[in-house]
Amino acid sequence: MNKDELKLLFAKYNDGTATDEERALLEAWYLQHNEAQPFRLSGKRIKAAKHDIFRRLPGNQGQFFRIGIRLAAAAALIGVIISVTMLFFENRRPEPTNQLAKNDLPPGTNKAILTLARGQRINLSDATNGQLFQQQGIKIIKAKSGKVVFEYSGSENVIGQNTITTPNGGQWQIKLPDGSQVWLNAASSLAFPTSFSRGVNRIVKLTGEGYFEVAKDATHPFIVISDDQRIEVLGTHFNINSYTDEPSLKTTLIEGRVKVSVLGNSSSMILKPNDQSSVIKHQITVHEVDPAEALAWKNGYFKFEDEPISSIMRKLARWYDVEVEYEGTKSDGGLNGIISRNKNISQVLKALEATKTVHFKIEGRRVTVMK
Numbered sequence: 001m002n003k004d005e006l007k008l009l010f011a012k013y014n015d016g017t018a019t020d021e022e023r024a025l026l027e028a029w030y031l032q033h034n035e036a037q038p039f040r041l042s043g044k045r046i047k048a049a050k051h052d053i054f055r056r057l058p059g060n061q062g063q064f065f066r067i068g069i070r071l072a073a074a075a076a077l078i079g080v081i082i083s084v085t086m087l088f089f090e091n092r093r094p095e096p097t098n099q100l101a102k103n104d105l106p107p108g109t110n111k112a113i114l115t116l117a118r119g120q121r122i123n124l125s126d127a128t129n130g131q132l133f134q135q136q137g138i139k140i141i142k143a144k145s146g147k148v149v150f151e152y153s154g155s156e157n158v159i160g161q162n163t164i165t166t167p168n169g170g171q172w173q174i175k176l177p178d179g180s181q182v183w184l185n186a187a188s189s190l191a192f193p194t195s196f197s198r199g200v201n202r203i204v205k206l207t208g209e210g211y212f213e214v215a216k217d218a219t220h221p222f223i224v225i226s227d228d229q230r231i232e233v234l235g236t237h238f239n240i241n242s243y244t245d246e247p248s249l250k251t252t253l254i255e256g257r258v259k260v261s262v263l264g265n266s267s268s269m270i271l272k273p274n275d276q277s278s279v280i281k282h283q284i285t286v287h288e289v290d291p292a293e294a295l296a297w298k299n300g301y302f303k304f305e306d307e308p309i310s311s312i313m314r315k316l317a318r319w320y321d322v323e324v325e326y327e328g329t330k331s332d333g334g335l336n337g338i339i340s341r342n343k344n345i346s347q348v349l350k351a352l353e354a355t356k357t358v359h360f361k362i363e364g365r366r367v368t369v370m371k
Helices: 003-015 020-035 043-055 069-077 079-091 098-102 291-295 309-320 345-353
Strands: 113-115 121-123 130-135 138-142 148-152 161-166 170-175 181-184 188-193 202-213 222-226 229-233 237-242 249-255 258-262 268-271 275-280 283-288 301-307 323-327 335-340 359-363 366-370
Touching: 098 345, 098 359, 161 170, 181 188, 222 237, 229 237, 229 249, 237 291, 249 258, 249 291, 258 275, 258 283, 268 275, 268 283, 291 301, 301 309, 309 323, 309 345, 309 366, 335 345, 345 359
Parallel strands: 148 170, 202 222, 323 366
Antiparallel strands: 113 121, 113 161, 130 138, 138 148, 161 188, 170 181, 181 202, 188 202, 202 237, 222 229, 229 258, 237 249, 249 275, 258 268, 275 283, 301 335, 359 366
C-alpha cells in the first residue's frame, strides 16, 4: 500500500465512509507494519515521539487514545504513520452517544468565594467589575478579565488573612498584594495575608491545586505551605497539586528554583526547571517531566500521559462537579490524549470510550464507569 492509498483510507476511516473491508485492511496493515519493526529505540526517543504527537494535537479537537511503547516506537520509526495518524486525530471529533448527550453536563467556569479577614464573603462570579472593597490601605479590584487584584498602599499597618476558595466546577485567578499571581484549579483554596509588609517571609497556604508566578523579592522569600510540605522560592513559576484524594503531593517547576521540604522532618530537595517532586508518606522523590501535563488545566485543557482511568475521573469529577462510581473492576491500562476543558462532559467521555477500554452512563450529577 503506497502513501496516497494510505491517506485515502485514513480519510475514509475518519469521515465514516470506509467499508468494513477497508477498515479491516487499514487496521491489518497497521498491525502488520507495526509487528515488522525492530523496537530498539531508547526510552528517551519513544517519549519524544509521544510528546511530539501530543504537542501537535489542538486542545479543542483532541482525542484520547492508547499509545503504548509499541505504538510510540512505530511512530518514531515510520514517518508516514506519524503524519497520517496526526491527520486522523486532529480531525476526528467524536459525537456523544444518545444517552450521554441526553444527560449532558457543561464544563466548569470562573467561580470563587473571597472571604476577607473580617469575615465578609464576596461571591466573585456574581460581583461586578471594578473596586470590590477598600479598607486599611487595601483595595480589592475585579478586573475585566475576571482576575481579582489586591492593591496595598503601604500607608497602614494591616493585619489579617484572606481566603479565596473555588468549588468543584470552578477556577479563579488572583493577583496578591506583592504582585505575585496565582491560578486556582477547581476545589482549591488559597489563604494569604492582607499584606506582606509585616514579616520577613511571604507565606501563603494552599489546598488543592494552584499555579504560581511569584514576584521577585530576594529579601522576602515566598513560601507556600501545602498539606505537609513547604515550598520556598524567591521568584519563579511552578505548579502544586495537593488534593487530598491524590496519592502524592506534586510540585512541578517551570522556571527558577524552589526548595521543597517535608514538614516535621529534615527531608528537602532543590528543584530545577522541568523537575517534579512527589511527596508520599513524608518522603520526597524528584524526576524530570514534561511540564505541559501539569500546566494543562491552567491552559484550558486536559492532558493525560499513561494515566489510569481512576486518576482521569478524579480530575473530571472536580471540573464537572460530578460523583464517580465504578461497575466492575477498574482498568489498569494507561490512557493518553488532549482535549479542551471547555467541552461538555459527554464529549470527553465519548473520547474516552473511543479507546474501547471503558463505557459510561450519566444520571444527574453521577457518572458511572463501566468496563
